[in-house]
Amino acid sequence: MNRSIASGILSVVSAKVVVLVVTAVSTPLLYRFLGASGYGDYAFLLSVFAIYMIFVSSGITDGVRKYLAEDRSVPHWEAYVAGFYLRLAIWLAAVGTLVMVAAAEFGYVALAFGDGLASYFYVLAILVVTAQFRDFARKTLMGFGLERYSEPLKILDKVGFVAVAIPLVYAGFGVTGALLGHIVASALVAVVGLALVHRRISLVSVFSHPSTGFPRKRMLTFNSMSIVLVLLLMSLYHVDILMLQQFRESAEVGNYRAALQLAEFLWFVPLALQTVFVHSTSELWSRGRTRKITELASRTTRYAFLLTAVMAVGLAALADVAVPLYFGPEAEPAIEPLLLLLPGALGFALARPILAVSQGNGTLRYPVVATGVAAGINVVLNALLIPSYGMRGAAVATSVGYGSMFVLHCWSARLVGFDPLADARLARTVLTTALSAVPIVALAAAIENPWLALTVVPPVGLALFVTVALLVGALDPTEPLEVLAAFPDPVGSAAAGLQARLEGVGGTASGNWLQILLFVAGLVLLVAGLVVGLLGIDAGTVLA
Structure with a gap:
């Protein structure tokens, strides 16, 4: 791993750790202030918004960081790329806002989701604009390799949200207050981020039209495929929430979302790798360094497996203790779906860096097919299991869908042109996890005091896990x-x-x-x- 990639990962991981800490503090407060029902409505609205924003921003954010990172000899390449995507961002934000307002005004939202949620979509329409320019600014900075600026902006976004949303929700503004927190925070990040982009390249480039040799068609094709890819990915995140809302009460949706929130804690390092690898490996692909890409991807798979597995084992061992302490006694029903979600969350964590390397290649056909199959499995299983089993069925269906991502993207990677399992040592990492899980779970069960368990189990479990990994050869000392x-x-x-x-x-x-x-x-x-x-x-x- 070279220093440029390592420094990018360090910046992203550091920011994600801070965001994780802020999220860990703010999430139980939101849950308590909104209640299980209000938190369920809030989670449902964010799921709808996330899927909607796929069509507004996903092609832009993936495209701008990929093409800015490419080593091109075209004069004014960076200015042309930034201007092209900024024009597209402005146009799509305007259309996206108007469509959402019209859907709420003419009753389509009420028809689809009920009168109780319709008024929130006017607030979400404002968030479309601020979120669009927030994401454009951050991804443009990442395309320039400026993670040291883009990642602190993510911290600013999270802290700004908490500073605005928590007081408003506590004061009685409910879900609207939480959404206003997102609007204020994303607007602040957009202003600061665009100012930083302007320091690197003038935003006047939005008025500069590139020469005829500029690859507009190729970039628009990539955008279209990115939209399809992100839509499929987002379906994995949100289909369970959307379906559960239709068959169960908001309180059950809130508890299920709480379980998802904890399971997603496993992803913060794989997400950092995914964030950096798209534009970092894009440069390697442009230079034809496939051997380096295979080495990087396969070792990353092994490291991600080891790190995420020990976190999953620890979370499973402490679930009975952590969930009630974290969210409150009302969230105890979230324990069982959390345990069911963990195996799939581990598989999805491994798939993330592999997917990012494939995106860096620019050939999205195979990743789209792989993600589409996983998304199809997820939708079918959720449709079959949720009506009868509620959030437990949603957890099983989502876990299977998540887990299939790893298998399918290993297949996709080979077709793209690299092998993510070349140095993954899967048998040894699985053996490490199995051998370590027994004493870690036994230790957690033996300690009756919940605070003592939370203090003792994580460090002792990590030491046991690392020792086993060294003994079985899943990890070399060097x-x-x-x-x-x-x-x-x-x-x-x-x-x-x-x-x-x-x-x-x-x-x-x-x-x-x-x-x-x-x-x-x-x-x-x-x-x-x-x-x-x-x-x-x-x-x-x-x-x-």
């Missing part, structure tokens, strides 16, 4: 240091030095003991690396 060596100094230089010493003594009689000691030092450096990111140290400046 690998954490090799990854950390690509990070900014002082972490990178210290890790490189330890890696050299480790490789130098690997064949000696005392090598095994020293390997273990140096591996522990590598874990310490990993924590230090995350602290560097969380303290806001500019990785890009350090690398320059």
